[in-house]
Amino acid sequence: MFEYNDGIGINNIIQNQFTSYVTKSARNTRLQYLKKKYKRMQYEISLELQLDYIECDCTNDDFNNFSIIDQIENQHLYKILKEQKEIDLYILFSKVIKNYTFEQISSKVGMGYKAVSMRYYRMIKKIKKEFLGGEDK
Amino acid sequence: MNFYDILNNAKQDNQDAIYNILNMYKPLLMKESIVDGVWDEDLFQDLILTLINCIKKFEI
Numbered sequence: 001m002f003e004y005n006d007g008i009g010i011n012n013i014i015q016n017q018f019t020s021y022v023t024k025s026a027r028n029t030r031l032q033y034l035k036k037k038y039k040r041m042q043y044e045i046s047l048e049l050q051l052d053y054i055e056c057d058c059t060n061d062d063f064n065n066f067s068i069i070d071q072i073e074n075q076h077l078y079k080i081l082k083e084q085k086e087i088d089l090y091i092l093f094s095k096v097i098k099n100y101t102f103e104q105i106s107s108k109v110g111m112g113y114k115a116v117s118m119r120y121y122r123m124i125k126k127i128k129k130e131f132l133g134g135e136d137k
Numbered sequence: 138m139n140f141y142d143i144l145n146n147a148k149q150d151n152q153d154a155i156y157n158i159l160n161m162y163k164p165l166l167m168k169e170s171i172v173d174g175v176w177d178e179d180l181f182q183d184l185i186l187t188l189i190n191c192i193k194k195f196e197i
Contacts, residue, residue, distance in 0.1 A: 014197060015140040022162055022191050026169045033180050034172065105177040 029132055043073065080130045089125045095120055147192045155192065162188055 013059045069089070072078045081089065087109065094100045094108070106116040146154035166188065170181035 011139045011141045014144065018140075018144060018191070018195055019165075022193055023165065023187055025187050025191050026165060026184050030169050030180060033177075033183055058142075089177050 043071065068097070077127075077131060080127055084123065084126075088119055091116055091120050092123050141197070144195070145197065146191070148195075148197070155189065158192060159185065159188060 007016055009015065037092060069078060069081050072081065084092075090109065093106055094105045095102075096107050101110075102117045103121070106113045109116065111119075143154050143157050147158050166181060166184040168175070170177050170184055172180065
């Protein structure tokens with residue numbers, strides 16, 4: 001049954017306090033959620049545009065690795081990738097983002113199939129090692 | 138049963154009491170989960186979690 005809350009009595013006071021607590025918390029949650037959502041949307045749009053740009057660029061074999069790295073949110077991974085060689089990054093992104101085969105990459109970079117695959121797997125191993133074990137350093 | 142008792146029961150993980158409070162505050166959560174005129178289900182879920190957190194943290 002509906003009872004009017006006149007703010008008198010312990011029960012009503014507690015209900016009012018709880019309501020204001022919930023209202024404030026809900027508004028904070030909403031704010032945080034919206035901030036996160038807009039931040040994520042910003043990244044998603046810029047990455048999409050970036051991929052379009054890369055798509056166009058790849059026809060000229062001009063692959064801008066560092067612009068892809070700049071999209072990475074994880075600071076640790078960003079730091080690791082920044083330290084890698086340009087050619088290794090090219091191989092990594094060609095394989096992971098563009099889904100090129102090792103034959104296609106090897107013809108683009110002018111290396112043998114084996115050399116490209118070796119570089120790729122070494123790179124993956126290195127990233128894994130530094131990413132998982134890097135926190136202790 | 139008054140609000141004090143319901144809240145007290147909810148704090149002791151009584152499912153019915155929690156459900157009761159959720160129903161009481163549902164209009165508020167619905168209102169807060171509307172973004173640009175569109176109801177956001179993810180936000181609504183977040184707000185339900187917030188309300189459950191509030192029940193646990195609120196000191197009587």
